[in-house]
Structure formats: structure tokens, C-alpha cells
Amino acid sequence: MTNASITPLIMAGGAGTRLWPVSRDSMPKQFIQLLDDGLSTFQATLLRVKGEPFGRPIVVTNQEFRFVVAEQMQALGIAGEIVLEPERRDSAAAVAIGALLARRQDPAAVAVALAADHVILDAARFRADCTSAAALAATGLIMTLGIVPTAPSPAYGYIEPGAALGREGASRLSRFVEKPDEATARGYVGRGFLWNSGNFVFAAATMIEELERFAPEILAGAGAAIAAATVDLDFVRLDPAAFATIPKTSIDYAVMEKTEKAGVLAAGFDWSDIGAWDSLHAVAGKDAAGNVLQGPVVAVDSADSLLRSDDMLLTAIGVKDIVAIATRDAVLIAPKSEAGRVKALVEQLKRQGRPEATEHLRMYRPWGWYQRIDLGARFQVKRINVKPGGKLSLQKHFHRSEHWIVVRGTAEVTLDGQVSHVHENESIYLPIGCTHRLANPGKIDLELIEVQVGSYTGEDDIVRLEDVYART
Amino acid sequence: MTNASITPLIMAGGAGTRLWPVSRDSMPKQFIQLLDDGLSTFQATLLRVKGEPFGRPIVVTNQEFRFVVAEQMQALGIAGEIVLEPERRDSAAAVAIGALLARRQDPAAVAVALAADHVILDAARFRADCTSAAALAATGLIMTLGIVPTAPSPAYGYIEPGAALGREGASRLSRFVEKPDEATARGYVGRGFLWNSGNFVFAAATMIEELERFAPEILAGAGAAIAAATVDLDFVRLDPAAFATIPKTSIDYAVMEKTEKAGVLAAGFDWSDIGAWDSLHAVAGKDAAGNVLQGPVVAVDSADSLLRSDDMLLTAIGVKDIVAIATRDAVLIAPKSEAGRVKALVEQLKRQGRPEATEHLRMYRPWGWYQRIDLGARFQVKRINVKPGGKLSLQKHFHRSEHWIVVRGTAEVTLDGQVSHVHENESIYLPIGCTHRLANPGKIDLELIEVQVGSYTGEDDIVRLEDVYART
Incomplete structure (x- = not known):
């Protein structure tokens, strides 16, 4: 048993479509406000692990989501490590990377791996359960947080508890079972099986040991991706080549179903993974x-x-x-x-190639966001919002001219090397082929209407010459 | 019996909300394409009475709808008289006005009064029934087109037929009955009652006689409104003062329930008044x-x-x-x-004051249309479409400046007396308080994006100094 803090390892890289049309690949559900608390589930997860007994969080996400992650953390005043996966992998990669980073900070670190898109309302009970699981994790167990079923749902995997561990609700983990049909689920519930929440508490060293034993290529890839990582702004950007060698699999398959060290704690909090709209209603x-x-x-x-x-x-x-x-x-x-x-x-x-399947109308960017407000045969109109200090890339287009009309704030416009300021109710014309850059030098948001005119107004007609966010 | 043509009297002034959110006060259902035929029901009604045995139509509508009526007639190449009611009245006013105008053209005129928002697919049968009813109307009867019920619907008023008139399907009209409950309706259907379609065939002279007898103030008001009417562009604009004296009532109440001359023809065509979305589905x-x-x-x-x-x-x-x-x-x-x-x-x-209850986003005007595409605290963006030859009023605003960016066609812009041409991909700035006018001098539609910036961007901040459509 240890008195050190528990390191939250928040897995926020998923791109769920089960809450479409609100959740889309371009902005998945963990970053969207789903309840009336004014928070995304990612933010609610951060707040749940703020303060004792938790330490500084490690957030593992896809590099596409780095700015929304940073912004949502900043909005809460929460600092942490933001680790960027260059492409989508399953949970084994994230857990391996988190465990290695946690151990680097503290060889005796105990971590709790949490999905960023789950709802848990009783934060006090969650803390208590984590503390309880952490005490067992410190003895060398990998503790799954199991959920007492509220119904014989076929939507979840189940866990059969084994021998009691001498701490309330805690047992050895006898086995994992796949999502059952409803009749089978009824049997499971009758026999005291628990839902597998996919959240775990473990000592980093234990997890690394078990990865070494059962999935050495995952551990090796994760280690190499960290060793060759670059720090880009506030982000730890994992090495793409090393990362690509990590097999795409879940931590359940990679470790949990094989290890002798698995335990399960019957958690005392209500839980939902908001796996579909009916779950949000619930x-x-x-x-x-x-x-x-x-x-x-x-x-x-x-x-x-x-x-x-x-x-x-x-x-x-x-x-x-x-x-x-x-x-x-x-x-x-x-x-x-x-x-x-x-x-x-x-x-x-x-x-069917419908853009609504994957993209939102409002697209978030490191400098703010834009939203298409009208589209015609040879024109497109966008509303563009640039945060104070935000700066778009230096760019040019081959097929369109642009008219910018500032409706709020002040724009700093670079046009073929000349810098000028465009104020509210002023406009500027950017002829086809010119190099240009938009920035917000002010203290309030810059809002402008962009009218594009040309034979092609697709998003891919852009040559980025220079970019402060390393997107060139 | 007469060989003269039947004058279609099309009542197109209604403002139904039963097909909201598609049909709204600003553009009601008769002008909207509801089926896959590429036509509004108003247009389908016009086509149904095009050619023998029908004559030139008289369209009675609300003055608000004059441009959409003119445009939809023009699109079909159908000419007719467009009579504008200055305010909403019920059907008695429209029928009285139509009868007086039809008689003015031909003292022996026989008219068919038709709602513009009904669906009748079998045009041949419709023509045959109108011809049949017209023959009886020429003998001094006012023939209601009755519909053979397809179900005991509580959604319609019913007609009890009386003595046979010696022509297939034609009877004296025994009585009108109000919309029943379903049990009562079942009894009606069993006893051969017909639905009241609200469409009538009558000699103008007969209708005027019966109005004189049962509703002289309606006839007097209608006569005075026509006598003092002005012709404005292609429209007959009824005199507002005289029109206002006409009681607001239906032709059923004013005449049909009282006259001894009522007959009913069991029509042979399928009919729907598309009274609700389920009817459209049917x-x-x-x-x-x-x-x-x-x-x-x-x-x-x-x-x-x-x-x-x-x-x-x-x-x-x-x-x-x-x-x-x-x-x-x-x-x-x-x-x-x-x-x-x-x-x-x-x-x-x-x-609740929701604008969506009454107004469409796209607002039709004599010169074309506009549509709000974005709205912020101190700005509004519109897409404006001006038809070739269209000309907006000479106007000014107290609270907003405007930026116009032409995205298609050519604009003729008058700005404080100076006329200039703004071409595709060009823009012009209209400072607050300036007098300005927009026109399309070209051969193709003019499309522009208007960005309004100011402390108030409401539609009512407009001073019209001059208007070719008499809206000053």
C-alpha cells in the first residue's frame, strides 16, 4: 500500500459515431456537452480526478484533437501532459504509453485508466472506489472497475468475479465474457456478474510487467514512440514510425484476459458509457x-x-x-x-459519401473555428472566429478570391507581404493567387465573414506556406 | 344550358398553418411544391382549368401574395386577372367579387370557384364534372362539387343530397352538416352523404341574386371595392375602405345554407384538401x-x-x-x-413570439428573394437574389452599414445619386445613412452576399424613398 497519489490516465482519442449527428469524426462525443452541466464528458472526467487522491493527469488523444483537448483543459484551469497519437489505435497502446510515462515520473506510480466519454455522477464514491482499488493495485493487482448491472443489458461485456480479496466489493477476476444476448445476460446478472466498464486501476510497474509478458511488441512500440517523441507546443507528439508498429488491440485482449493478476472491484457509483442516444436519455x-x-x-x-x-x-x-x-x-x-x-x-x-457523416459544419482549428453559412455554384460564405492571439497559416489559393468583412474585433491581414489592420465594419479583398495570412492581434475574438468566389471553393485548395501550429 | 366557357375563379388568399413548418403565413401551402410534379397546388389548379371548357381565370388573393401569384402564373404561361384583397376575408368576399367580375365580362357567365390548395389528380374527370355542373348552373342552380367519402372522416363537413336532378350524380342539396365525430360520420357515409369540397359551379347572375337576397352588405361592399379599385402593375387592387365593410364569413354561411337553389354533384375524381401532413402522405x-x-x-x-x-x-x-x-x-x-x-x-x-411560426427564412419580394444566412449580436448576413430587371427600393438605414459582394451577375448600384456597376467578385460599401438602390440590369439572376454591420439589423430599419413596386 502506498500513500502516493493516483495518476489519472485519460483516454480521449476515440471517434464514436453512435451519438451522430452530434458526435462525428471531426468532433467526437467526449468533447461535446451532452448533459446540462455545461461540460463535455472529457471535462467532467478531468474534474472527477482533480485534487486528492489524484495527481497530474496524462491525457492520451489523437493528434487531430489536440487543440480541443488543450482548450477544454485550459477552460477548467487544469494542467497535464497531453500525449498525441499519430493515428488511431485501440486501448492497449494508450494504456502502455500511459503506464510508461507514469513510471517515468514515479517508479511506484499507481494509475487509473479512464475513458473520457463515460458519465459518473457520484464523484465522492468514485474517489473512494479508486482509493480502494489503488490500495489493492499497490499490492500488484490490476483492478478492473466493475459495475453492478441495473438491467440484463446485452450492450456490455461482463466480468465474473472470483475469490474475495478481503476488501469490500473486491475479488479476483475469474473471467471476462463477451456481450451476451439478453437471456444469457439475465443469467449473468443472477449470478452476480458485473459490467466491464473498461476502466482500470494498476501500478504502472505491474502493467508494464504484464505487457512485457503477454504483449511485448506493444510495450516495445510504446517505448520507442515515447523515446523518439517530440515536444510540439504543449504536446508530447509520439513518434509516428514507432507508433505504427504497435498492434491495434484492446488492453482487455492484450493483457486483462491473460494475466493472473486481474482483480475486480464492484464499484458503488452509477455509470454510463452513453453508448447510444437512449443511454443519454437514461x-x-x-x-x-x-x-x-x-x-x-x-x-x-x-x-x-x-x-x-x-x-x-x-x-x-x-x-x-x-x-x-x-x-x-x-x-x-x-x-x-x-x-x-x-x-x-x-x-x-x-x-454514400455524405459529408455530414464525418464533418461538422463548425470546424475547430488551433486558432478558433470556421463554419460554412452558405454555398453556391461558384461561391461559399464562411463565418470565421479567431481567438485573441490566433494566427492562421500563411496561405494561397489557386481557384478562388476572398472578401473578408470584419464584423467584430480587429484583423491583422498580411497580403503579399504588406501588413494592415482591418477593423469592425471594414473589408479587404484578397485576389486569387495572392499570399495572405489572417491574425487576431486584439484582446477580444475576431469575427469575420469570408465570401469566397471562384470556380472551386473546396477546403483542399490551400497551399500553406508557413504555420505557427506546425501544419505546413 | 350554355356553350360559353366556364370562368375559373381561383381563391388563393388563404394562409394555412396546418402544413407548418413548410407552410407559413409568409408563404402558405398553395404556393409551395408539395408533390413531386414540380408544381405548387395553385399552379396545378391553374393547369386543371386551362383550355376548353374553361375561360380566362380570375385569381383572388391577398395583396401580400401578389408577386408569387404573378410569378407562378408567368412560369406556366397562363394569363388572367389577379385581384388583390387588401386584408384577409373569408370565402364570401372572394366569391362575391369573382361573381361580379365574371358578370362584368359576360352577363351569362358561369363560374367555377376553386380553392387553390386542393389536390385533384384526374383532370379529365374534373373537366367532365365541371361541364356537367355548369349545364345545371346555367339553369339557375348553384352546384356544389360533393366528394364521395373514402372513409368516415371527422375532418370534413358533409352534404346530404336531396331529390335527384335527372343528371348522373346530381341532386338538390338537402342540407349541410358540420364536421361530425367519427361515429356520426359513419352514419353519414352509410346514408350517402358527400364531403363538402368547398368548390362550386354557378352562373354569376344567380350567385349575385342570392347574395342580394341573403347577404346584401357583402354584395354592396364587393361592388364598391371593385368600383373604386385601382390597377397597379398587372393587378386589380380592391379599394381598402370599401373592402373593409365586407363581413368576414364563408360563402357556405352567407348563401349556400340559405338558398333554395343549391344543388350537389357527386364528383367522380379523387380529391384532397391536404388539410394536414397525413393527407399529403395519403x-x-x-x-x-x-x-x-x-x-x-x-x-x-x-x-x-x-x-x-x-x-x-x-x-x-x-x-x-x-x-x-x-x-x-x-x-x-x-x-x-x-x-x-x-x-x-x-x-x-x-x-411565444417565435418568428419561425409565421416567417420563412427565405422571403420573396417583387424583385426576387432574400434569405438570412447568419446572424450575430451586431451583424447579419443575407443572400440576395435579384431577377433580371428587378429593382429594389431606393432606401436608407439609420443603424447599419452594408457590404455587398456580388457572387453572380452584375449589380447596378445607386449610392447617394451616383450609379455604378458591380460585377461578379467585386464589392461595394454602403455607409450608414446613405441612400442606395440595388438593381439587376442584366440577363441572368444577380446573386450577392450582404453583410450588415450595426447596432440594429432588424428588417424595419428601412426608409423607402422610392419604389417601382409602389411599396413606399
């Missing part, structure tokens, strides 16, 4: 009729439904047990019982 | 699963539903018997069986 606050209403929604005589709209007016009459999700460019409607099929729908949309 | 073409899919819609394992989207991607999984209607700024979802409650929902939205 977790979120409801009105008297059992509806979850988020955004500009008017529901008449409706019950037990999730009605959510980002922007436009969503209205419903007499609906029951449905989910209806409206974003600016896509709407989804399904009975709650069919919500689990959204992922397959998104696959279908991807095959 | 009338429109369906896929193998019974779905009506209009616009960019992806439906998986869904059945018997109406899924319609103007613009954004609408997706559904496993829905049955629902209507889901998506427009750019509002979405409606309801079981088909609840579609009749949309009007009440819109009333609720109006009470």
Missing part, C-alpha cells in the same frame, strides 16, 4: 413526462423522449419513446429502442 | 414500404411515414406512421395520427 435530467429536452425544443403531449436541437426550432406532437436530434445540417429520428443502430446508419452515410 | 407517391420521401432523406427500416426535408439531411431508423418535416430553421415530428394538431402548435409558437 442519464439526463427529465421533465415530469419523462422527456429530456435540450436546446430550442417545443414538445406537446410527448413522453419519455429525448429531443435535442443545437440551433433550429425542434417541435414534436404526441411522440413517445423516441429520440430526435437536430443539428444545423442533419437530423436523426428513431425510436429509443432503435438508437443502437445509429452507428450502422453512419457507416451507410459514409459509403 | 396523396403522394410512396415507396415499397409505404414511405413518402421528399428531399435529402435517408430512411432505414421505416414504413408508412412522410419524411420531408428542404435542405438538410434527414435520417430515420425504424420509424412507422410518423411525419417528420425538416426546414432550414424548424423541424416537426409527430405520429401521422396527430398531424391534425399542427395548427394548434403553431398558435402556441405564435403566442
Whole structure:
């Protein structure tokens, strides 16, 4: 047993489509505000491990999400290590990297590996359970946080507990079982099986030892990716070549199903992985009729439904047990019982080449965001928002001219080497082929309307000549 | 019996909300393409009465809709008289005015009064029934077109036929009955009652006689409104003062329930008044699963539903018997069986002051249209489309400057008296307080992006100094 703090290892690299159209590859659900707490689940996860007994977090994410991760941490005033995966890998890579980094900081480090997209409301109980699991982890066990099932759900993998470990709720882990059908699940629940939450508590040294034993190529790849990592702004950028050698597999398969050191703690907190819209309905606050209403929604005589709209007016009459999700460019409607099929729908949309399947209208960038507001045959209009200090790349286009009209703040515009300032209610014209750069030198957000005119207005007509965010 | 043609009297002044969010006060359903025929129901009505045995149509509409009426007639190459009501009245005013105008053209005129928002697909049968009814109308009867019920619907008023008139399907009209409950309706259908379609065939002189007898103040008001009418562009603009004296009532109440001259013809055509979204589902073409899919819609394992989207991607999984209607700024979802409650929902939205209840994002004007594409605290962005020859009013604003960027065509801009041409990919700045005017001198549509910047960007900050469409 140790009195040292527990290192949170937050896995925030996933790109789930099961909450489409809100969650898309370009901005997945862990970074989106799903509940009424004003936080993304990633932020709620950070807050849950803020302060005793937890230490400085290590966040492992995809390099695509580095700016949103940094921004959401900054908004909470939480500092930590942000480790960037150059491409998508499964959880084994993230856990191996986290364990190696944690051990580098403290050879006796105990870590808790947490998914960034789970909802756990009872933070006190979560802390207590982590503390309890950490005490067992310090003895050399890898403790899974198991969830006491609230229903015989076929949506989760199950864990069969083994011999008691002499601490309340803690056992040896007898075996993992795959997602069952409902009848089998009923049997599991009757026999005291637990849901596998995918969250673990372990000593870094133990995890590394077990990786060495059961998945040495994962450990080797992770070690090499760290050894050759570069620090880019505030990020630890893993070496792409080394990282690419790591097999794509989950920590369950790589280690947990093989190790003799697995334990499970029956956690005392409510938990949801918000695996589909019906799960969000289950977790979120409801009105008297059992509806979850988020955004500009008017529901008449409706019950037990999730009605959510980002922007436009969503209205419903007499609906029951449905989910209806409206974003600016896509709407989804399904009975709650069919919500689990959204992922397959998104696959279908991807095959059809629909951009709404993967991209949001509002695209976040290191310097702020842009959003298409209109599109015609030979023109496109965007609203562009640049944070104070933000600076776009020095760039040029082959097929379009641009008109920028500043509607808030002040723009610093570099046009073929000449720098000028464009203030609110002023405009500037950027002829086709010119080199140009936009920056916000001010103290408030810069907002401008960009009107592109040309034979092609696709996002890929851009030559980046120089970029402060290393995107050239 | 007469061999003269039948004068179509098309009543196109209604402002239905039962097909919200597609139909709104600013552009009601008769002007919107509801089926896959590429036509509005107003246009389909015009085509139905084009050629023998029908004469030149008289269209009675609200003055607000004059440009859309003129444009939709022009698109079909159909000329006719367009009579503008200065405010909303019920059908008695429109029928009285139509009868007076028809008689002025021909003292023996026979007219068919038609709603502009009904669907009748069998045009040949419609013509035959009108010819048959016209023969009876020429003998001094006012013939109602009765519809053989397809179900005991509580959504319609019923007509009890009386003594046979010696022509197939034609009878004296025994009585009108109000919309019944379903049990009563079942009795009506069993006893051979017909639905009241609200469409009539009559000699203008007969209708005027009966108005004189039962509703002299309606006839007097209508006569005075015509006598003092002005011709404004191609429109007959009724005198507002005289028009205001006409009581607001339906022709059913004013004349049909009182006259001894009422007859009814059991029409042989299928008919729908598209009184709600479920009616559109019933009338429109369906896929193998019974779905009506209009616009960019992806439906998986869904059945018997109406899924319609103007613009954004609408997706559904496993829905049955629902209507889901998506427009750019509002979405409606309801079981088909609840579609009749949309009007009440819109009333609720109006009470809440929601602009989506009454206004479309795209607003039609005599010169073309505009659409808001973005809105911020101190700015607004619009896309403006000006038809060749179109000319906006000479105007000024107290609270905003404007930037115009031409993205297609050529603009003729008058700025404080100076005229200049702005071409594609050029822009012009209109400072706050300047007088300005926009026109399209070219042969193709002019499209421009207008960026308004100022402390107030409401539509009512406009001083019209001069207007070719008489809107000053």
C-alpha cells in the first residue's frame, strides 16, 4: 500500500459515431456537452480526478484533437501532459504509453485508466472506489472497475468475479465474457456478474510487467514512440514510425484476459458509457413526462423522449419513446429502442459519401473555428472566429478570391507581404493567387465573414506556406 | 344550358398553418411544391382549368401574395386577372367579387370557384364534372362539387343530397352538416352523404341574386371595392375602405345554407384538401414500404411515414406512421395520427413570439428573394437574389452599414445619386445613412452576399424613398 497519489490516465482519442449527428469524426462525443452541466464528458472526467487522491493527469488523444483537448483543459484551469497519437489505435497502446510515462515520473506510480466519454455522477464514491482499488493495485493487482448491472443489458461485456480479496466489493477476476444476448445476460446478472466498464486501476510497474509478458511488441512500440517523441507546443507528439508498429488491440485482449493478476472491484457509483442516444436519455435530467429536452425544443403531449436541437426550432406532437436530434445540417429520428443502430446508419452515410457523416459544419482549428453559412455554384460564405492571439497559416489559393468583412474585433491581414489592420465594419479583398495570412492581434475574438468566389471553393485548395501550429 | 366557357375563379388568399413548418403565413401551402410534379397546388389548379371548357381565370388573393401569384402564373404561361384583397376575408368576399367580375365580362357567365390548395389528380374527370355542373348552373342552380367519402372522416363537413336532378350524380342539396365525430360520420357515409369540397359551379347572375337576397352588405361592399379599385402593375387592387365593410364569413354561411337553389354533384375524381401532413402522405407517391420521401432523406427500416426535408439531411431508423418535416430553421415530428394538431402548435409558437411560426427564412419580394444566412449580436448576413430587371427600393438605414459582394451577375448600384456597376467578385460599401438602390440590369439572376454591420439589423430599419413596386 502506498500513500502516493493516483495518476489519472485519460483516454480521449476515440471517434464514436453512435451519438451522430452530434458526435462525428471531426468532433467526437467526449468533447461535446451532452448533459446540462455545461461540460463535455472529457471535462467532467478531468474534474472527477482533480485534487486528492489524484495527481497530474496524462491525457492520451489523437493528434487531430489536440487543440480541443488543450482548450477544454485550459477552460477548467487544469494542467497535464497531453500525449498525441499519430493515428488511431485501440486501448492497449494508450494504456502502455500511459503506464510508461507514469513510471517515468514515479517508479511506484499507481494509475487509473479512464475513458473520457463515460458519465459518473457520484464523484465522492468514485474517489473512494479508486482509493480502494489503488490500495489493492499497490499490492500488484490490476483492478478492473466493475459495475453492478441495473438491467440484463446485452450492450456490455461482463466480468465474473472470483475469490474475495478481503476488501469490500473486491475479488479476483475469474473471467471476462463477451456481450451476451439478453437471456444469457439475465443469467449473468443472477449470478452476480458485473459490467466491464473498461476502466482500470494498476501500478504502472505491474502493467508494464504484464505487457512485457503477454504483449511485448506493444510495450516495445510504446517505448520507442515515447523515446523518439517530440515536444510540439504543449504536446508530447509520439513518434509516428514507432507508433505504427504497435498492434491495434484492446488492453482487455492484450493483457486483462491473460494475466493472473486481474482483480475486480464492484464499484458503488452509477455509470454510463452513453453508448447510444437512449443511454443519454437514461442519464439526463427529465421533465415530469419523462422527456429530456435540450436546446430550442417545443414538445406537446410527448413522453419519455429525448429531443435535442443545437440551433433550429425542434417541435414534436404526441411522440413517445423516441429520440430526435437536430443539428444545423442533419437530423436523426428513431425510436429509443432503435438508437443502437445509429452507428450502422453512419457507416451507410459514409459509403454514400455524405459529408455530414464525418464533418461538422463548425470546424475547430488551433486558432478558433470556421463554419460554412452558405454555398453556391461558384461561391461559399464562411463565418470565421479567431481567438485573441490566433494566427492562421500563411496561405494561397489557386481557384478562388476572398472578401473578408470584419464584423467584430480587429484583423491583422498580411497580403503579399504588406501588413494592415482591418477593423469592425471594414473589408479587404484578397485576389486569387495572392499570399495572405489572417491574425487576431486584439484582446477580444475576431469575427469575420469570408465570401469566397471562384470556380472551386473546396477546403483542399490551400497551399500553406508557413504555420505557427506546425501544419505546413 | 350554355356553350360559353366556364370562368375559373381561383381563391388563393388563404394562409394555412396546418402544413407548418413548410407552410407559413409568409408563404402558405398553395404556393409551395408539395408533390413531386414540380408544381405548387395553385399552379396545378391553374393547369386543371386551362383550355376548353374553361375561360380566362380570375385569381383572388391577398395583396401580400401578389408577386408569387404573378410569378407562378408567368412560369406556366397562363394569363388572367389577379385581384388583390387588401386584408384577409373569408370565402364570401372572394366569391362575391369573382361573381361580379365574371358578370362584368359576360352577363351569362358561369363560374367555377376553386380553392387553390386542393389536390385533384384526374383532370379529365374534373373537366367532365365541371361541364356537367355548369349545364345545371346555367339553369339557375348553384352546384356544389360533393366528394364521395373514402372513409368516415371527422375532418370534413358533409352534404346530404336531396331529390335527384335527372343528371348522373346530381341532386338538390338537402342540407349541410358540420364536421361530425367519427361515429356520426359513419352514419353519414352509410346514408350517402358527400364531403363538402368547398368548390362550386354557378352562373354569376344567380350567385349575385342570392347574395342580394341573403347577404346584401357583402354584395354592396364587393361592388364598391371593385368600383373604386385601382390597377397597379398587372393587378386589380380592391379599394381598402370599401373592402373593409365586407363581413368576414364563408360563402357556405352567407348563401349556400340559405338558398333554395343549391344543388350537389357527386364528383367522380379523387380529391384532397391536404388539410394536414397525413393527407399529403395519403396523396403522394410512396415507396415499397409505404414511405413518402421528399428531399435529402435517408430512411432505414421505416414504413408508412412522410419524411420531408428542404435542405438538410434527414435520417430515420425504424420509424412507422410518423411525419417528420425538416426546414432550414424548424423541424416537426409527430405520429401521422396527430398531424391534425399542427395548427394548434403553431398558435402556441405564435403566442411565444417565435418568428419561425409565421416567417420563412427565405422571403420573396417583387424583385426576387432574400434569405438570412447568419446572424450575430451586431451583424447579419443575407443572400440576395435579384431577377433580371428587378429593382429594389431606393432606401436608407439609420443603424447599419452594408457590404455587398456580388457572387453572380452584375449589380447596378445607386449610392447617394451616383450609379455604378458591380460585377461578379467585386464589392461595394454602403455607409450608414446613405441612400442606395440595388438593381439587376442584366440577363441572368444577380446573386450577392450582404453583410450588415450595426447596432440594429432588424428588417424595419428601412426608409423607402422610392419604389417601382409602389411599396413606399
